[in-house]
Amino acid sequence: xxxxxxxxxxxxxxxxxxxxxxxxxxxxxxxxxxxxxxxxxxxxxxxxxxxxxxxxxxxxxxxxxxxxxxxxxxxxxxxxxxxxxxxxxxxxxxxxxxxxxxxxxxxxxxxxxx
Amino acid sequence: xxxxxxxxxxxxxxxxxxxxxxxxxxxxxxxxxxxxxxxxxxxxxxxxxxxxxxxxxxxxxxxxxxxxxxxxxxxxxxxxxxxxxxxxxxxxxxxxxxxxxxxxxxxxxxxxx
Numbered sequence: 001x002x003x004x005x006x007x008x009x010x011x012x013x014x015x016x017x018x019x020x021x022x023x024x025x026x027x028x029x030x031x032x033x034x035x036x037x038x039x040x041x042x043x044x045x046x047x048x049x050x051x052x053x054x055x056x057x058x059x060x061x062x063x064x065x066x067x068x069x070x071x072x073x074x075x076x077x078x079x080x081x082x083x084x085x086x087x088x089x090x091x092x093x094x095x096x097x098x099x100x101x102x103x104x105x106x107x108x109x110x111x112x113x114x
Numbered sequence: 115x116x117x118x119x120x121x122x123x124x125x126x127x128x129x130x131x132x133x134x135x136x137x138x139x140x141x142x143x144x145x146x147x148x149x150x151x152x153x154x155x156x157x158x159x160x161x162x163x164x165x166x167x168x169x170x171x172x173x174x175x176x177x178x179x180x181x182x183x184x185x186x187x188x189x190x191x192x193x194x195x196x197x198x199x200x201x202x203x204x205x206x207x208x209x210x211x212x213x214x215x216x217x218x219x220x221x222x223x224x225x226x227x
Contacts, residue, residue, distance in 0.1 A: 034215070043205055043218040044157070088156065092213070101170065102147075102216060106156035 002027045004091050006105035015114050019076040023089030023105055026070070032092035033065055033072045038107065039085045047087075048074065079112045086110070116141045118208050118219035119188075126225045133193040133200070135222045139208030146189040147207045147216060148174075148181060157205065163189055169212075196226045 003026040013019040021035075032051055036044035050056045050063040050072065062075040072091075076083055089105040119138040127133050139146050148160040159173040163183035174181065178196075183189040193200055203223050207216035 032213070036218075043221045046215060046217065049215060101159060101162070104157045104159075 002091075002093060002103045004089055004103050004105040006087075006089050006108045008106060009109040010111050011108055012111045012113055013079050015079055015081060015112055017079055019079045019083065019110055019112070021074040021076075021087050021089075021108050021110065022071060023073065023091075024071045025089075025091045025103070027091065027093055027103070028067075028070060030067075030070075030091045030093060033063070034090040034092075034102070035061075035063060035072075035074045036088040036090060037085045038088055044088055076110075081112045081114055084110060084112045118143075118206060118217055120204075120206050120219035120222050122222060123220060124223050124225070126227060127196050128227050129197055130195050133196050133224055133226075135191040135193075135204050135206075135224070136188040137191070137206030137208075137219055138188040139206075140210075140217055143208035143210050143217075145209045145212060145214075146183050147209075148189075148191050149205045149207065151203045151205060151221075153202075160191070193224075196224075198226045200224060201226045 005024045034049045035047045037047050038044045048063045050065045056063045060077045064073045086107040086109045088107045090102040118140050121136050144165050146163045149157040151157050161174045161181045162170040178194045180192045203221045205221045206219045209216045
């Protein structure tokens with residue numbers, strides 16, 4: 001069964017520091033990887049997508065993908081209290097009939113302490 | 115508002131009643147996905163639809179739950195004879211294609227008394 005694993009947290013990070021969120025996945029053929037942010041009581045909001053090995057930067061956010069080790073991470077630089085949320089990792093399966101289906105991690109709760 | 119729309123945002127039902135949740139995809143999107151999220155848990159895939167077709171309903175309970183996406187109008191997730199365990203947040207997402215990014219609506223929070 002395809003799985004996506006995340007540490008549930010909470011992960012507590014001081015304001016201004018780098019928050020590092022990790023995610024591992026079981027399907028070696030996975031092609032697409034997504035990080036969503038979900039504030040309490042709200043819907044998931046796409047932060048970043050990454051498809052190739054290496055780093056992808058967007059503002060204070062950097063997604064890192066290592067397909068050989070089957071992990072994807074999200075770094076948040078200069079963390080702000082407004083970054084406090086649950087971060088969901090989602091992985092899209094290998095090409096084929098079910099390449100539309102996202103497999104979701106349970107999320108990591110991040111708390112940025114002022 | 116060009117985003118994914120869901121209504122109602124909050125729905126209260128008594129046990130045994132029917133719940134009907136609606137989702138209008140983002141403009142230009144024809145692929146709709148329904149997810150359920152229990153408190154403090156992750157998202158669980160329920161069903162994937164395109165216009166007039168159910169593509170994958172592998173995550174949907176076999177009884178009481180049904181979904182449709184008619185040629186005209188929103189996608190509808192219907193829960194018949196609701197039970198307390200159906201209380202959850204139900205999210206709809208849409209995409210422009212099967213392999214494209216999914217964007218979420220605000221969700222419907224169902225409470226069964």
